[in-house]
Every structure is written in C-alpha cells, then in structure tokens.
Amino acid sequence: MVGTAVVLCAMGLLGGTATAAAADPRPGERRDTAPKAPDNGSAEASLKHLQDVRKKIDDLYRKAERATDAYNGAKEQVELQQKEIVGLARKIESTRQKLVALKRQAGALASAQYRASGIPAEARLMLGSDSGAFLDDATLFRKAQQAAKGVITQLSRTKAELDDYAQAATDRWEQLEADRKKKESARRDIKKQIDAAKKIESRLAAKEKERLLKLEDQQAFLAQQKWLDSGVLKEIHNKASSYGEKAIAFATAQIGKDYVWGAEGPDTFDCSGLTLRAWQAGGTTIPRTSQEQWRQLHRVPLKDMRPGDLIIYFSDASHVGMYLGDGAIVHAPRPGRQVTITGAGSMPILGVVRPDAELDGDEDQ
Numbered sequence: 347m348v349g350t351a352v353v354l355c356a357m358g359l360l361g362g363t364a365t366a367a368a369a370d371p372r373p374g375e376r377r378d379t380a381p382k383a384p385d386n387g388s389a390e391a392s393l394k395h396l397q398d399v400r401k402k403i404d405d406l407y408r409k410a411e412r413a414t415d416a417y418n419g420a421k422e423q424v425e426l427q428q429k430e431i432v433g434l435a436r437k438i439e440s441t442r443q444k445l446v447a448l449k450r451q452a453g454a455l456a457s458a459q460y461r462a463s464g465i466p467a468e469a470r471l472m473l474g475s476d477s478g479a480f481l482d483d484a485t486l487f488r489k490a491q492q493a494a495k496g497v498i499t500q501l502s503r504t505k506a507e508l509d510d511y512a513q514a515a516t517d518r519w520e521q522l523e524a525d526r527k528k529k530e531s532a533r534r535d536i537k538k539q540i541d542a543a544k545k546i547e548s549r550l551a552a553k554e555k556e557r558l559l560k561l562e563d564q565q566a567f568l569a570q571q572k573w574l575d576s577g578v579l580k581e582i583h584n585k586a587s588s589y590g591e592k593a594i595a596f597a598t599a600q601i602g603k604d605y606v607w608g609a610e611g612p613d614t615f616d617c618s619g620l621t622l623r624a625w626q627a628g629g630t631t632i633p634r635t636s637q638e639q640w641r642q643l644h645r646v647p648l649k650d651m652r653p654g655d656l657i658i659y660f661s662d663a664s665h666v667g668m669y670l671g672d673g674a675i676v677h678a679p680r681p682g683r684q685v686t687i688t689g690a691g692s693m694p695i696l697g698v699v700r701p702d703a704e705l706d707g708d709e710d711q
Contacts, residue, residue, distance in 0.1 A: 396554065396557055396558055396561055397561065399546060399550070399558065400558055400561055400562060400565070402543075402546055403543045403546055403547065403558075406539045406540070406542050406543040406546075407539070407540070407543055407680045407681065408660070408664065409535075409539045410535075410536050410539035410540050410543070410607065410680070410681065411607075411617070411664045411665055411680065412662060412664045413532045413535040413536040413539060414532075414536055414607040414608060414616055415618070415635045415636060415637050415663075415664055416528070416532040416535075417529055417532035417533055417536060417607065417608055418608060418616070418618065418619075418634050418635045419634070419635050419637070419638065420525050420526075420528040420529035420532055421529055421608065421634075422634045422635070423521075423525040423528075424522060424525045424526055424529060427518050427519075427521055427522035427525060428522065430518050431515055431518050431519060431522065434511050434514055434515040434518065435515065437511050438508065438511045438512060438515065441504060441507050441508045441511060442508060444504050445501070445504045445505060445508060448500050448501045448504060449501065536607050536608075540607070540681050543681070544681075544682075547682075566688060566689060566692035566693075567689070567692070569689070569691060569692045569693065570673070570688075570689030570690075570691045570692045572691070573673075573689070573690070573691020573692075573695075574673060574689075574691065578648065578649075578673075578691070579672075579673050581649040582648075582649060582650075582651055582652075584650065584651065584652030584653075585652060585653065586652055586653035586654045586671070587652070587654060587702055587705070587706065589628040589629045589630065589654065589701075589702040589705055590628060590652065590653055590654020590655070590702060591628075591653075591654070592627055592628040592629065593624040593625050593627060593628030593654050593668065593701070593702075594624070594653055594654055594668065594670060594676075595627070596623065596624045596627035596628070597620060597621070597624040597668050597676045597685075598670070598676055598687075600615060600620060600624075600676075600678075600685045601676065601684070601685050601686060601687065602684050602685060602686075603615060603678075603684060603685045604683075604684055604685075605617075605678040605679060605680055605681055605682070605683050605684065605685070606681070607681065610622060610623055610634075611623045615678045615685060616678055617636060617665050617666050617667065617677055617678045617679075618634060618635050618636045618639060618666050619634075619678070620668075620676075620677065620678045620685060621636075621639065621656055621666050621667075621668055622634055624668060625701045625702075628654070628701070628702065629702070629705065630701055630702055630704075630705060632701045636658060636659075636663050636664060636665055636666035637662070637663045637664065639656060639658065639663075639666060639699055639701075640658040640663040640666075640696065640697065640699060641663075643656070643699035643700065643701055643703070644699060644700045644701075644703035644704070645697055645698065645699050645700075646698050646699070646700050646703075647698070648695070648697075648698055650698075651669055651698045652669070652671075652700075653669055653670055653671040654668065654669065654700075654701075654702070655668070655669045655698050655699065655700050655701075656668055656669070656698065656699050656700075656701065657669055657675055657690055657695055657697075657698055658695075658696045658697050658698070658699060659693040659694060659695060659696060660693065660694055660696060661694070661696060663696055665677070665693065667688075667690070669690060669698070670687065673689060673690050673691065674687050674688065674689060674690055675687070675688060675689070675690045
C-alpha cells in the first residue's frame, strides 16, 4: 500500500494532496486548470472540439463495455450449456444401456413362459394328478408374473427417463444456439463501437491526441476531487482481509497489461476479467461479469468499504474496479489503455460488493 500511496500522490488522487496535484499532477509535467485562450478564440474553439470528441469516444467505449458484459455473459452461458449437454448425453447413454438390459430380461421371461406352453395353472391342475407339484408350479408362476410385472414397470420408468433426458438435451441445445447467436451479436457490437472510437481518434493530430489524454485525466481528477471533498474517506478506515490482500496483490501485479474485451488473463484483461482472476487468487470464485458481480455478491455500504472490495460503476453496472484503500482503485479501463491505478471517485459509483463476505467467519476462526 506504500507503493500505491506514492503513485496516488503523484496522480493527485489522495485526499490532502489533491490541491497540489491539480497544479502539478505528474513529475516534470504542468497542467493548467483552464487553457489560456488567445484573443482570436481559436484555443477555446479547439478545446470545445476536443471536449466533444472526448464525449463521443467515451460514449462509444461505454457502449462497447456494455456489449462486452453481454458478450461475457453469453460466453459463460455457452460454456455452461455445453457442460450440461455433455452431462445429459452421458445420462442418455447410461439409460439406454439400462433399457437394453431390461428388454433382454423381459425377453428371457417371455421365453420362459413360452416354454411352459403358456397353460394357465388351473388347467394344469385339472390335467395333472399331483396336487403338490401343482402348488409348487403355481407359486413359481406367481413369482414369474411378479418379476415380469416389475421388469415392465422398470421398462416404462426407464423409457420415460430417457425421453425426459432427450427433451432436456434438445432444450439445452436450443438455448446453446441462442446464447451463441447472442455472443456473436455482442461481438459484432463491440467491434463496431471500438472501431468507431478508433476512427475518431485516428483523425486527431499527435498534439490533439496528447491534449485529449490530458483532458481525460483532468476530468477524472475533477470527479475524484469532488468525491474526496465530500469527506467520504473520513469514514473509511477498514483494513483488507487476508483474502483481500491476496486479491490485491494479484490485481496490482497486472498493472501495465493491456485491456482486451473478453480477456481473463494472463496477459490481457477486461475490467471484470481482472477482478475475476484476482479473487480466484484470493481464494474464491466470483461471477464473470460486472453486472452479475453486482447482482450476486454481498453488498456493503460505501462507509464500510475495505481494500479488496469491488466498486461497481455506472447505473448499468457495466464497469468494476478493486478498491485499494486511500481513495484508489486498480482496474482495466477500456480498449487502448492498460491496467492502472486511478481514483475510486473518478467515475459514477453504483455501489460496493464484497467477494469474501462468506469467508469472514473462517478468517475469524
């Protein structure tokens, strides 16, 4: 966390250092809080143009991020349906073998009855002279009838199970195809949004690209400053659990690796792919997407947040970062960027979830 604090101080993301950081956010680099417009107003027009460009690019990447969540969710469902179909196929094969054995058994019983000429026991009593032998035959006959009835019942039940498994496999296959189509649609949507954003960026001159990056940083800084000014950090003093420390260690070790949509490591990540792998390293498996992480994981109030918790961003829960403490998160931002540390308040916060909530009791013991 000492290393984190150094980075945050340099970026102006810690409360108490924010004012100084606004004037000189990076070593050797000066950023004015407002551009100096020359008399002809061209700088002001240029700034407005870049602000419009930044908004368009942000909107496109936000759409891509939503589509990425849809892609990840569909991909997860495809994998689940594939496993279920394999399991059903094994059950179908096992049930078919059982059905073959029962049919063989039923055939043997029918052959035995045929060999006994199929004469009713009462008729053989009238034709025979040994009543004792008849009673023995009658007992065996009843047992054979009961065995045949049991086999027929088992046959019917097994055939019904086979039909059920076959129908379930058909349903799973149809769902698998639907999820595959959803996945491909999301993939096309992601590519469309990212390509559009890259096309806009490609039209900018080198100096404009540099100014655009600074403008993005400045907007993030201002949002973080506003969040810090609310006094939120005064209430947050919790320490990471042992599980959270492992998750943090993994996540921060990925800093500098590229964002790639749908990636879960080890060389590239998207936002929820990073938190997924980090918490696997921390000892627990969490949902694949940020939306499912928000829906399924234990929620905690912001004031009770501790390092290792996940902060979910935007009203549609389309982005996630891991809280490090001192008002910072580590996250995979978007295409064209790398895993990095930034201010926890630099984006609109939806809420906080705790992946290791159920493990807390184990730790206490």
